[in-house]
Amino acid sequence: MTKHKFKAKTLPALSMVGPVTIWLLVFVAAPLIYVLVMSFCGIDQFYNVSYHFTLTNYKRLLNADYVNIYGHSLIIALATTLICILIAYPFAYIIARTKSKKKSLLYMLVIIPFWTNSLIRIYGWRSLLGTSGWINTFLMNIHLIDEPIDFLYKQGTTIFGMVYCLFPFMVLPLYTAIEKLDNSLLEASADLGAKGPKTFFNVILPLTSGGIFSGSIMVFIPCLGYFFVADILGGGNSDVIGNLVERQFQSGNNWPLGAALSIILILVTLILVKIYQKLGGDMDSLGV
């Protein structure tokens, strides 16, 4: 009897779910636990991790220079999220409410840029925005400016690049939410005498807030880590927490300090996801 149960249920369940379980334990759970442990470790004179308990790394996180960068990183992430919402909402609204056959084409046109690697596209912007880039050449040719403007190496340019990279992650959940809107509700609101803005704030916005929440999560969190955008387009004042982490794992070589910095990122993520779930957010809609 137990042998039969083993063959009928345990064996197939194990062979199907086993591989993914082992994979996730070895390549997700174990390394993250190790990062947590390492964040409480020190380093020896050769910059190797030395396993003794210390809070040095966490004390160093309060270093004024670092705090400064957290502030900038936060400003960049907030600005990026806000700009994404402001542009993506009307944009997603228009394409989701398009009645013509062009709708699926309009939707595909948001996805297609994804097929070119994000770093390559950011490099494209770097070439467009530089002093000898096409935008400056164009502006000088039409005599709008006499001297090239240096768009690069500014915090605003980093925000621009982040908006560029993450914009589709705001559009897609908004599109899904807006497409689900029931037309009869909007008509009812209009029939009852509500003017456009009133219908928008009292009916449309509350019904699509789920899309705004999941879009914001998918834009805000990556923003803290996208070091290559800040590296390629930005300059002083535009480093994000990701740049700090990257430095510790490359040239700086203080891995435990980098681990402690990563723990901040993990904590921010956990807090935001908890808030998202409290607001009624569905985890599956974060999977695009």
Add this chain to the structure above:
Amino acid sequence: MKKRTKRKLKKILSIVFCGLVYVFLFAPIIYIVVNSFNATTSKPYLSWKGFSFDWYVKLFDNDTLLQSFGNTMIIAISSMILATVIGTLAAVGMYKFKFKGKAAIDGLLYIPVVIPEIVLGIALLTLFSNINIPRGMLTLIIAHTTFSVPFVIFNVRARLGGYDMSIEEASMDLGAGRIRTFFEITLPVLAPGIGGGALLAFTLSIDDVIISYFVNGQTKTFPLKVYESIRSGVAPDVNALSTLILIGTTILVVLTQSGLIKKLLKKA
């Protein structure tokens, strides 16, 4: 009359607005495609010197660049296959069977999706260096499989929502074995979900920069190769290669999404 002009104005405004957003989304891609045909030979390769295919010819002499593209493809295809196999098995298994720890596995699945990529990148880096796996092709494939698996599972799971398990029982009642049932009944029903998941895994792999950055060793993928040379100036053969990749992906997606392959197979 006034209402009509107002409506017309609204329509024009929304077309202009959407047009501007699309220009924003496509600007760097248009730059890359156009500049790949630029005849210029002097740094920073920005001023237009006429149309030519020179950079496409030069691309085929640039072995390191071509090799980086080869690496990108090997990693994308291998991780796609691995993630699709592991993910499909897991999605079906988790749907069919109740067992302890299911919620824990579910929770683990969301981690690679929500944490910033850099955290997964450094976590895998420390793991590989601790268990002395030399960083290279193998670690890249492992890393890409890790971040792709959840997306495959979500895709297959979405398809399982409307899956009637009784057809499996019917198949087994008629004498087909468990494995035969899986391949002949379960897989064909789930095919669209599996295909979508595989395509997503492939694109995620091609698009990755951050995680590859930490686990590559000296095996550079195409974007990492470009990243290395960005400060010293990128030659337009990179644009040529990007253009070819874009064309290739477009063809791949159109073929898989439009069901063209299915039609061709039916004719054959």
